[in-house]
Amino acid sequence: MTDPLQMLRDALKHSPENLPLRQHLAESLVGLGRLDEAEQEYKQAIAGSPNHLGFRVGLADVYYRQGKNSPALVILEDLLKKLDTPAKAYVLHAKLLFRAGDVERAVRQYKTGIDLDAGVADLEFAGRLGIGADPVESEVSDGRVHVGFESGNEMPSVEIERPTVSFKDVGGMEAVKDEIRIKIIHPLTHADLYKAYGKSIGGGILMYGPPGCGKTHLARATAGEVKAGFIVVGINDVLDMWLGSSEKNLHELFEQARRNRPCVLFFDEVDALAASRADMRQSSARALINQFLSELDGVNLSNDGILILAATNAPWHLDSAFRRPGRFDRIVFVPPPDAPARASILRIQCQGKPIGDIDYDYLAKKADHFSGADLKAVLDIAIENKLREAMKDGIPKPLTTKDLTAALGQVKASTREWFATARNYALYANQGGIYDDIVKYMKL
Numbered sequence: 001m002t003d004p005l006q007m008l009r010d011a012l013k014h015s016p017e018n019l020p021l022r023q024h025l026a027e028s029l030v031g032l033g034r035l036d037e038a039e040q041e042y043k044q045a046i047a048g049s050p051n052h053l054g055f056r057v058g059l060a061d062v063y064y065r066q067g068k069n070s071p072a073l074v075i076l077e078d079l080l081k082k083l084d085t086p087a088k089a090y091v092l093h094a095k096l097l098f099r100a101g102d103v104e105r106a107v108r109q110y111k112t113g114i115d116l117d118a119g120v121a122d123l124e125f126a127g128r129l130g131i132g133a134d135p136v137e138s139e140v141s142d143g144r145v146h147v148g149f150e151s152g153n154e155m156p157s158v159e160i161e162r163p164t165v166s167f168k169d170v171g172g173m174e175a176v177k178d179e180i181r182i183k184i185i186h187p188l189t190h191a192d193l194y195k196a197y198g199k200s201i202g203g204g205i206l207m208y209g210p211p212g213c214g215k216t217h218l219a220r221a222t223a224g225e226v227k228a229g230f231i232v233v234g235i236n237d238v239l240d241m242w243l244g245s246s247e248k249n250l251h252e253l254f255e256q257a258r259r260n261r262p263c264v265l266f267f268d269e270v271d272a273l274a275a276s277r278a279d280m281r282q283s284s285a286r287a288l289i290n291q292f293l294s295e296l297d298g299v300n301l302s303n304d305g306i307l308i309l310a311a312t313n314a315p316w317h318l319d320s321a322f323r324r325p326g327r328f329d330r331i332v333f334v335p336p337p338d339a340p341a342r343a344s345i346l347r348i349q350c351q352g353k354p355i356g357d358i359d360y361d362y363l364a365k366k367a368d369h370f371s372g373a374d375l376k377a378v379l380d381i382a383i384e385n386k387l388r389e390a391m392k393d394g395i396p397k398p399l400t401t402k403d404l405t406a407a408l409g410q411v412k413a414s415t416r417e418w419f420a421t422a423r424n425y426a427l428y429a430n431q432g433g434i435y436d437d438i439v440k441y442m443k444l
Contacts, residue, residue: 005029022048026058030065038062053079057089064092070314072096087117095125100272101239101246101288107131158231158253160260163224170214170221171348171372172341179332180205180222184307188226188262204296204308204327206270208315209334210418212373215311216268218334222309223264230264231257235272238288247291254295254306261305270310271317289319296327313418315434316425323434333437336371336415339364345372346404349379356398363404369413382407 008025011018022045029038042059049055056075063072076093079085090113097106107129114121167177183205187194207215216232223230233253240246250273257263267273274292296308310328312318322328337345342364350358367375382403390396419442426435426444438444 005032023055023058026062030058030062035062035066039066053082053084053086053089057086057092060089061092064096069096069099087113087120089113090116091120091122091125094129098125098129099235101235103129158233158237158256160256160263161220161223161230161232162227163220163230165217165221166224167221169224169348170218171344171346172337173214173218173334176207176218176332176334179330180218180309183330184222184264184309185225188228188305188307204310205330205332206315206318206322206328207309207311207332207334208313210336210371210415211313212371212414213334213336214372215334216266217372219264219266219309219311222307223266226262226264226307228262228264228307229257229260231260231266233265233267235269238273244287246288250288250291250295254303255301257306258301258303262307263305264307264309267308267310269312271312271314274310274318274322289321293321293327296322316429331434333441335437335441336369336413339368342367342370342375345375346379349376350399353379353383354396354398356400358399358404359401362401363408366405366408367413369415370411371413371415374411374414377411378404378407381410 005025005028008021008028011021022041026038026041026045029035029041039059039062042055042062045055046052046059056079060072060075060079063069063075072092073096076089076096079089080093090109094106094108094110094113097103097109110122110126110129110131170177187199207218209215220230231253237253238246238249240249254265257265274289296303298304308328311334315331323331339361343360346358346360346363367378370378382399385407386397386399386403419438422435422438423442423444426438426442430436430439
């Protein structure tokens with residue numbers, strides 16, 4: 001298939017310093033959903049014109065769409081210090097604040113943006129903020145919108161999966177699997193033995209590490225191992241602008257898990273819901289943390305048979321109360337896969353695809369520091385290149401070691417940026433040995 005943007009790319013080859021043309025290409029890539037390519041184009045544009053505010057807002061927007069909240073905030077917080085900040089930067093900042101649960105500041109930033117330029121208004125987002133309704137009924141206070149949730153705000157009802165994947169579908173990660181077996185799987189499969197020792201069936205494990213290293217996949221495989229239901233909880237399933245509604249949403253999600261025991265309740269990016277209360281200014285945000293802790297403790301209802309897993313890329317933002325016994329009392333570091341695990345992951349990812357003679361061990365050695373997601377990107381690039389050949393020749397050909405090696409050269413390990421941040425916490429904020437696994441892994 002011909003790339004619809006090839007003419008733009010060809011024009012840039014002849015005029016690489018044409019920044020408006022590069023911006024047009026980046027915006028077109030965003031419109032097509034090709035965010036990784038758009039990110040690269042914006043970065044190149046910024047390299048050529050570092051003071052161009054439009055390029056920086058564009059890159060922040062791409063980061064926001066990719067879910068890379070921290071890099072987006074870094075760019076926007078710097079832009080907001082300037083006198084000539086584009087209106088779109090305020091609206092984008094409002095969306096990031098809303099995603100983090102800070103509704104009150106989100107409303108202020110959104111209104112600032114549309115006051116500067118009404119053309120950046122986002123009516124759908126304004127509705128979620130409660131802007132545009134009757135002023136009395138959209139009053140924002142302490143981070144939430146007052147009144148209204150009693151008149152029809154529905155409780156969440158997320159899908160309960162029945163995963164068919166199991167640990168055999170997870171490459172490597174044997175140490176993490178052993179932790180999960182002891183804490184979660186064995187109590188279910190050897191219930192009588194655990195009962196004899198007075199051990200309840202349930203509990204929590206917090207997995208942390210670089211993004212793309214298989215935490216979500218492992219959680220789903222855990223549910224598959226014990227034939228349990230699986231509920232994925234994201235920030236959008238819980239946070240609500242109506243005062244007190246987020247706490248009700250969280251309670252209902254736990255209730256849904258209790259009604260479907262045994263059930264694995266998986267909180268993805270849990271730091272967004274369980275951030276340190278010391279960093280919070282809104283009492284409503286602290287109330288949500290307290291509700292979360294109460295649900296984990298099973299104060300009013302038993303959590304027996306509820307298996308709670310959580311994942312985070314930023315454990316240093318998590319409230320310390322979540323690490324107490326009975327809550328997330330097992331904290332497991334999920335590192336990038338080692339060479340045997342990378343080979344195993346590639347074998348699994350290549351299943352069902354036309355492949356020839358592939359030396360997985362050789363490829364694994366070449367892919368040092370690659371995450372599972374990075375390896376998936378390598379395979380996708382190799383397949384795309386193979387499809388281009390098939391389109392020309394009309395004959396599909398199997399993937400080879402050479403194809404995957406060529407694709408490896410086009411992908412950079414995404415874990416390095418995470419370890420640059422984690423290193424500082426491991427060296428200077430490792431009270432109680434929380435990050436000893438990072439120290440050991442990085443040989444600090």
